[in-house]
Amino acid sequence: MKPRLHSQLDVNGEAFAANREQLLAQLATVEAVGRHQQTSAETKREKYAQRGMLLPRERLSLLLDPGSPFVEIGALAGYKMYDDKDGSGAGGGCIAGIGFIEGVACMVRVDNYAIKGGTISPAGMEKALRLQTIALENKLPFVTLAQSGGANLLYANEIFAPGGRGFANQARMSAAGIPQITVVHGSATAGGAYQPALSDYVVLIKNQATMYLAGPPLLKAATGEIATDEALGGSDIHASAGTGDYVADDDAQGIAMARAIVSSLNWSSLLADIKQDIPAPSYSPEELVGVIPANTKTPFDAREVIARLVDKSEFLEFKAGFDNQTLCGHGQLYGEPVGIITNNGPITAQGANKAAQFIQLCEQSGTPLLFLHNTTGFMVGTHAEQSGIIKHGAKMIQAVANATVPKISIVMGGSYGAGNYAMCGRGFDPRFIFAWPNSRTAVMGGAQAGKVLRIVTEAKMGAASDAAMLEKLESDTAAFVDDASTALACTARLWDDGIIDPRHTRDLLGLLFHLCKHADKVTTRTNQFGVARL
Structure with missing residues (x-):
């Protein structure tokens, strides 16, 4: 039996109420985008x-087992980026995630043809590659409901070369034994035609599905x-040419065929592995919306989060007396x-040392590993440098990388500078990384960035520096960095797999760790x- 954490949080106090109100407002902003x-x-x-077609989310609903969990991935990818002026294009052209089909955990992609075709x-494109990585790492059959206008031609020069990796991944997934099933509901043109062709099973919808390397307009332009x-x-x-394996009369029948194919894969069920009657935390996960201070500069004890995530709120802390700013335990x-x-708090030399050892023990x-991000980064200053912060920080980063x-990450607060790397941010390939709606990820805080640029500019200009210009430079830089570090801005760039309601964190982690x-x-x-x- 591990020691039990004892919460010091006053869930009836004014601070808790203010924290809760702000986080729920941040969550509401995210949900409004969806x-x-x-x-x-x-x-x-x-x-x-x-035309006899179902909307994309209706197709998704028919594909998944009723009442089963669905972990959406990249729901807001590309939000207000490129030509998405009003946010309706969030998602990058598809709805995707991990869902259950005939009891089998699968990666599911549904082209969102109702938005910009x-x-x-x-x-x-980045989201599509991420979905393939998740499927390959976690050995998930991949089911696609295809109907897309293909690459946005406004950005074809950015998509074409790296987009080829998606087709290479399909070939490698098939060779790795990961089944791919595609239902072609509508147009699949050029590269879009290779997506089903590279799948292991193809279902065509009669009088709806079309596949060609060049559509009628391009064919006429190229050959007459x-x-x-x-x-x-x-x-x-394509049925007579052997490109398609099954033909369905409509959307519903095609999706039913995809479900039947999944049931014939002889794939083991994840649900059978999940234990029943698991003891809940001593403190309700519902209280997680009041843990994070409304003022981001106010520190909080991460043990309050752990107490609302782990079974029976039991936590065996590792080296509690060695460093009090990096917290490790089982x-x-x-x-x-x-x-x-x-x-x-910041990661000190001792904290990095402790975390690196703890990671090696978990590897042994x-x-x-679960990383709960809330750090301003590595400690800086003369004392930190004399303590060997670079050396010890490098060892922690090596441990995380190797x-x-x-490894699963939750960005529950700030994730700044190299602290993001040390805590297994996106660049360190965690199996999954999700964020809370209050979170921020950046090289540094906006205020710090503004001051740094002001100091550097003032030093360059010397006596010729203008106070008003420097003030504007500092404030504009701070605003720019802060705007780019919000949860919405980061998830749009796919720095995480999605923004989640903190109250759902325990259930999500339970499913994901079982999946791994x-x-x-x-x-x-x-x-x-x-x-x-x-």
Whole structure:
């Protein structure tokens, strides 16, 4: 039995109420973006209903097991980036995540053709590559409901070369034994035609699906030949050519076929591995919305978060007296052991030393790692340098980078500078990384960035410096950095896999850590080149 954490949080106090009010307001802002996207898609309902087509989220609902969990990935990718002026294009052209089909955990991608024809921006391309990485790392069958206008031609020069990696990944996933199933609901043109062709199973929707390397307009421009969609690449053409494996009469039947294919994969069920009757924390996860101070400069004890995440609020702290700003220890999440690393301040030389040792101990015992980010970064100053902060920080970063156990990150507060790296930020390839709506990620705080640029500029200009100009430079820089470091700005750039409600963190982590464990048990049947249509 591990020691039990005792909360010092006054859940009936004014501070808790203020914290809760602000975090819920931040959460509401994020949720409003999602609602706006869905409202925009809803305006197309009648148009597509006349063609016999279901809206993207209706297709998703039919594909997934009723009442099963769905972990959406990259929901706000590309938010207000590129040509997404009103935010309706958030998601990068698709709805995607981990869901359950016939009891099997799968990676699911549904092209969001109701928004800008499902065209793919550079952010959408990055999201697609991220989905493939997750599927490969966690051995998840990949199911795609395809209907897209392909690459957004305004950004084709940014997408074309790196976008080829998506097709290479498909070939390698098939060779690695990861099944890929695609239902073609509408147009699949040029590169979009190779996506289903590189899948292991292809379902075509009769009188809706079209696949061709060049559509009728390009065909006419390039060769002068005139052909209709159906004659050039309809479902009958590709069924007889062997490009498609199954033909369905409509969306619903095509999705039912995809579910039947998943059920025939002989894939082991994740749900069977999840333990039942797991003891809850002693303190409600609902209280997590009041833990984070409304004033971001006010410190808080990360143990208050841990107490509301781990089973029975039990936590065995490692080297508690060695450093009080980097917190490490063992707990359990939904019955599974986990090593936790979090912050109560900057990372000192001692803190980095402690974390590096703790990571190696978790690697030795095969214990997955959970990083809860809330740090201004590594400690700076004369004393810090004399303490060997660079040396010890480098060792912590080496440990994080080279640990092979599953690593999951939650950005629950600030994640600044090299502290983001040391706490397994996006660049260190955690299996999953999610953020709370209050979180911020940046090289440094806006105020610090503004002051640094002012000092550097003033030193360059010397006596010629202008106080008003320097003041404006400082304030503009601070505003720019702060605006770019918000949770919405960071998730738009895919620095995380999505923004979550803090109250859902425990359930999400329980599912994800079980998913990682289950992946280690799945044995895939590999081959050299993947499954091919010959």
